[in-house]
Amino acid sequence: MTVDPAAGPPLLLFSGDPRRARPGAAPGRRLGADPRFAAEATTALSAGAGCAVLDHGALLAGDTEGALARVPRGAGPVWYRGWALPPERYAALAGALAAHGGRLLTSPAAYRTAHELPGWYDTFRALTPRSVRLPYAVGRAPEPAAPAVESFDAVGTARVWWVDGEPVLTGPHPDTPGLRPVPDLASVAPAVRALGARFVTTDLARRADGVWRVVEVGDGQVSGLPAGVDHRPLFEALVTAGAGYPLALTAGRVALRALLPATAARVADGESAGFDWIDGTPAETTSGGAGIAVRAAAAGHYRPGWGVFVLTDAAAGTALGSIGFHGPPDDEGFVEIGYDLSPSARGAGWATEAVRLLAGWAATHPEVRTVCALTEPENLPSQRVLERAGFRFVGEREGLRAYEAAAVAPNPAGAKDEEPLNAGSHPRS
Structure with missing residues (x-):
């Protein structure tokens, strides 16, 4: 991007x-x-x-x-x-x-695909009830609707909003605002990404056997938002993606998912905020990192693309910690990163891969000349993470050890993180 x-x-x-x-x-x-x-x-x-x-x-x-x-x-x-x-x-x-x-x-082509049948049907064929198109005779009343083939639980329909393939808002369908089911999106996300439309909605209902089925796909520009739902995550995502910044960065087994201010506020309060945290809730250091983004937004210093990301297992979706920037690049192109891991995620190489991924993305940005991380002198595990991620020690700064990114190297096979003393805690690595 x-x-x-x-x-x-x-x-x-x-x-x-x-x-x-x-x-x-x-x-x-x-x-x-x-x-x-x-x-x-x-x-x-x-x-x-x-x-x-x-x-x-x-x-x-x-x-x-x-x-x-x-x-x-x-x-x-x-x-x-x-x-x-x-x-x-x-x-x-x-x-x-x-x-x-x-x-x-x-684009007009993407709008037509998401807005009208049969545009999206083939992509979602395995996830939606079988649909048949019949010719319509002008001037003749359509036949009464046939009984539904699939039986659905009476839990209501969920509407999920996707921007650049990421689910950014889940709420009730506008027709059933009092029912708020939480759908399983594991099988839906790949289909949304394959559709190739940047801003879409999916309506899902749960079948009697517990399987969630897609009952409608729509273009997000013209789909109705339900009342009583906080819309800020959606518009923060549209601003971020529209400015050209990623809502997710993925490489190998790591996926970094942007934690935008409205959702960051929930994580800062210790809520799961829709993520499946490896230890049940975000670690205290993760909540602290989210609080940085919240305070930056409140002070008017937040810029899309330069906040916090949730570090997740790309395959399982499990949230393992967080990583992010302490702010946008300064006038000299200097940007600082920090990171943390939940206790159960430590020692498995996740931090090294996440640091390499985020630093590699930042290094491609035209505003960035230097990617830096600072650690406490006694935090040897975090220093090893930075070294394995391609950073080099450049000296002491205000009593902290300063590292700067060199050329981003491939992740060594089987590289593991050391068990951290206070692994990558925000606001310092």
């Missing part, structure tokens, strides 16, 4: 209110967003997104210039969020935005 540090945050383009802006109202209403999306616009603004409104009616009528009258030129990357559009009108929107210096992050 290419990052342009000058690009800034993406633009969230909401369906506008035909009655236009409302002075003195909440930010989303002042912007002029349709009442259905005004609260979302307020959340998007608080997450750091740029926001503008689209004249939905004008677009449907074929007036693309009129539709974009309140959209700034040179918008750069754009997520649409509003009422559903016929695929041909969505394609017209993409073309008009491109002519104005904007770029829809969901």
